[in-house]
Amino acid sequence: MTVIGTDSPASGGLAIETFALSRRFGALTAVDGASLSVRSAEIFGLIGPNGAGKSTLIKMLTTMLPPSGGHATVAGFDLRTQAGQVRRHIGYVPQLLSADGELTGYENLLLSARLYLVPRGEREGRIRQALELMGLTEVRDRLVRQYSGGMIRRLEIAQSTLHAPSVIFLDEPTEGLDPVGRHAVWLHIRDLRARLGAAVIVTTHYMDEADALCDRIALIDRGRILVTDTPTALKRQIGERATLDDVFAQMTGQAQEGGNYRDVRRTRRAAREHA
Amino acid sequence: MGGYLTQLLAVADAELRKLRHDPWELASRAIQPVLWLLLFGNVMARVRGLAPQSIPYLDFLAPGILAQSALFVAIFYGISAIWERDLGVLHRYLVSPAPRSALVSGKALSSGARALSQAVVVYFCAAAMGVHLSLRPTNVAAAILLIALGSALFSTFSLIMACIVRTRERFMGIGQVLTMPIFFASNAIYPVALMPTWLQILARLNPLTYEVDGLRAVMLARGSSVFGLTRDFTVLAVAGIAMIAVATRMYPRMTE
């Protein structure tokens, strides 16, 4: 398999660097002075309760939402002044459904290939390769609204990585999937890192998943990054045989619950549409 | 530049492929203009003095109904934009490096292309009802261009409205409220000259008036334009570009 090169400028090996990044919605501060750095080819987990600000942080880093304060570089480009360059070098699978149900899998990929200006001569080859990698070749001409949740997630990952991005954002890519589907997504995330050398930023509510998959994890609560470290180091801080669940409970001061009506409505709806 | 066009056409192509998967939508759109011609047209044709002396009322009406049916579809285009935002599909577009104006123009182009199905229906129906159509290729091409421009313009206007009101419920209300004045404050079903002065002023500010005026000149065998085709095309093109410029600024903020 060929490794498709990316032309992102050297940035000291850092895929992402943020300095006191904030976002307010009226009186609510959804992200409060987040500073973090993600190395290239790193799988970086964002965990935290519902409404912690994970998606808001990702939306800012993908240029979908302007920050209220602070600044950041993504793939070596400044978030505020070089948004176009940032978009060229990232892939983003949002928490909500983003594949178009009224199009076939192939058509969704074709749309992405064209939007990202994959050279005409390479389009079909890359689409075919992506369909094969994601196990979607058989269903390529079926409308996506007939796909299962796992198939849709895999298609979305394929769509957002056709252009060989150097930084990939996956917002709850395994939400609503059965164990087999979840496992397939893990494998694809590892494969993307190996194949593209890409940094992968992933959010999840499954602590076992974060533990198994991520090189490092940032724990977010009420907009603030509480701690950033490797899963092993995080667990060691808490105790001898602690799990990441224990870390979560202790640091956020709660078992996993919370979130307001808006959060629940959004996640439930997304889950249903994936079903 | 080639890249810009690729991205613009990618958006338009995706929209048209959706239409191909669901041709029912096209069929259902054909019904309304046919009913207007058949019911409204046949009754109003008996009223004297509604159309200029030179042509029968049905001839006068056909271009108006074509523009109107395209308007009614385009003006609700914003709903699908809000729907895409709610689903999340909008992110797929906005996170891509495609210039925002290419995305907006691609959507506008697809809306223009969609309206052509209505043109086919209205031409056939009008011909069957004895309207004296002009089928000269240059005239038909000009008619196609006018309809496409009008639809692109009004669908982009609708997109701007969607960016402002942001929810489907509110949009449904606004859509109803907007369609009536745009339609009735135009020359679609009666000449501007019949209107009271204040309405004449509105009609002359209304792009639909120029679309219909141009269509009367190119669709009909004995039709003529009141304002001149140059003015008609210019007004539509300038208004369309202005809409796209505004929408280009507003559309990206829909994800916020």
Ligand SMILES: Nc1ncnc2c1ncn2[C@@H]1O[C@H](COP(=O)(O)OP(=O)(O)OP(=O)(O)O)[C@@H](O)[C@H]1O
């Ligand atoms: N567009 C918005 N307008 C107002 N408030 C918002 C908006 N988007 C997010 N919020 C609020 O900001 C906070 C952070 O939301 P965010 O979606 O980032 O949380 P999250 O960590 O991704 O949660 P989840 O795990 O449920 O996905 C929440 O309180 C949410 O209600």
Ligand SMILES: [Mg+2]
């Ligand atoms: Mg979220």
